[in-house]
Amino acid sequence: MTNPYKIEGPALISFSGGRTSAYMLYQILQVHGGKLPDDVVVSFANTGKEREETLRFVHECGSRWGVRIRWVEWRPDRKESKYAAFEEVGFNSASRKGEPFKALIDIKKRMPNTFQRWCTTFLKIYAKDALMRQELGLEPGQYLEVIGLRDDEGLRILNGFARAETDKRKVRYPLANAKVKKPDVMRFWLGENTDPKNLTHPLPQGFDLGLASWEGNCDFCFQKGKGIRKRLIRDNPQTPVWWHQREVDHDGWFDSRDRVAQLVEQVRANPTFFDEEADDMDADVECGSYCAGEAA
Numbered sequence: 001m002t003n004p005y006k007i008e009g010p011a012l013i014s015f016s017g018g019r020t021s022a023y024m025l026y027q028i029l030q031v032h033g034g035k036l037p038d039d040v041v042v043s044f045a046n047t048g049k050e051r052e053e054t055l056r057f058v059h060e061c062g063s064r065w066g067v068r069i070r071w072v073e074w075r076p077d078r079k080e081s082k083y084a085a086f087e088e089v090g091f092n093s094a095s096r097k098g099e100p101f102k103a104l105i106d107i108k109k110r111m112p113n114t115f116q117r118w119c120t121t122f123l124k125i126y127a128k129d130a131l132m133r134q135e136l137g138l139e140p141g142q143y144l145e146v147i148g149l150r151d152d153e154g155l156r157i158l159n160g161f162a163r164a165e166t167d168k169r170k171v172r173y174p175l176a177n178a179k180v181k182k183p184d185v186m187r188f189w190l191g192e193n194t195d196p197k198n199l200t201h202p203l204p205q206g207f208d209l210g211l212a213s214w215e216g217n218c219d220f221c222f223q224k225g226k227g228i229r230k231r232l233i234r235d236n237p238q239t240p241v242w243w244h245q246r247e248v249d250h251d252g253w254f255d256s257r258d259r260v261a262q263l264v265e266q267v268r269a270n271p272t273f274f275d276e277e278a279d280d281m282d283a284d285v286e287c288g289s290y291c292a293g294e295a296a
C-alpha cells in the first residue's frame, strides 16, 4: 500500500497552524527525506485574528524543520471576481489586528456565521488558490489539496469529500488514511505533559503550540461553543472586543443566539458560573476542522 504521507505534486499542503496539520506536515517531510518536491507547496493563511502563539508555532515549524511555509493573507480583488488577490507575508509582517478579516466584513457589510462560513472561503481557500495560481499557474482541481483532518473526524472528512466533488477539487486526508487520532497527535507534541501551559516534562519535539486545543485559530471564532467563548472572555476580557466592534459596525451578529455583547454581559453577571455549554472544552478548534470550505 502506498504510504499516505507520500505526496506527488502538483499539490498544496494546507497548514492551519494547529497541532494536527503540523503533525501531518512533519510526517510528510519524513517520508520525503526532509525536502518536498518543487511542485508541492505548503501554505498557512492568516486571517489577522490568529493567536500570537499560532503565528509563532507556524514560524517555528518552518524554521526548525527547514520547510518553506508560504504565509498568505487575503486581499480584496480589484477585478471583483470570486478569486481573491492575496499578499504574501511572514512572521514579522503578518496582520495581527484582524485587518484581512475586517476588510472582508466591510465589503460584505455583514458577518459570517455557522451557516455562511465565507470567512474561511475567502480568507483561507481563495487566498491559497491565488497563491497556487501565481506559483504553479494552476486552478483548483488541477492540483491535490492535502488536508489535516484525522481519522476521528470522520463526518468532516465525508463532508469534505462531498464538497470536493461538487467543487471539482482533488483532496486527500493522509492522517485519516494513516488512522491517526487525536491522542496520537497530542502525544507527539506533549509527550507526558497534560497541560500545554504548565509543562512538567520535556516536550518531545522541543517546542509546541502552547495553547489548549479549543483556543486555536481565530481567537473568538463563532464556531467555538458558547462555553468556550465565555471561558475566553473570562480569561481575557480583551478577546471579544474586536468581534463586538464588527457587530456594532454592521448592526449584525456572528451567532444569532448570542451577540458578543450578550456573552460579555452573561460573564459579567456570573463570572464563576460554570455553565453546561462548557462541556465542549475538549473540542479542537482548528479552522480546517470547523470550516466547511477549508476541507473542500
Ligand code: SF4
Pocket: 047, 112, 117, 119, 120, 123, 217, 218, 221, 222, 223, 286, 287, 290, 291
Ligand atoms: S476560525 Fe472561525 S472565524 Fe476564523 S476563518 Fe475559520 S470559521 Fe471563520
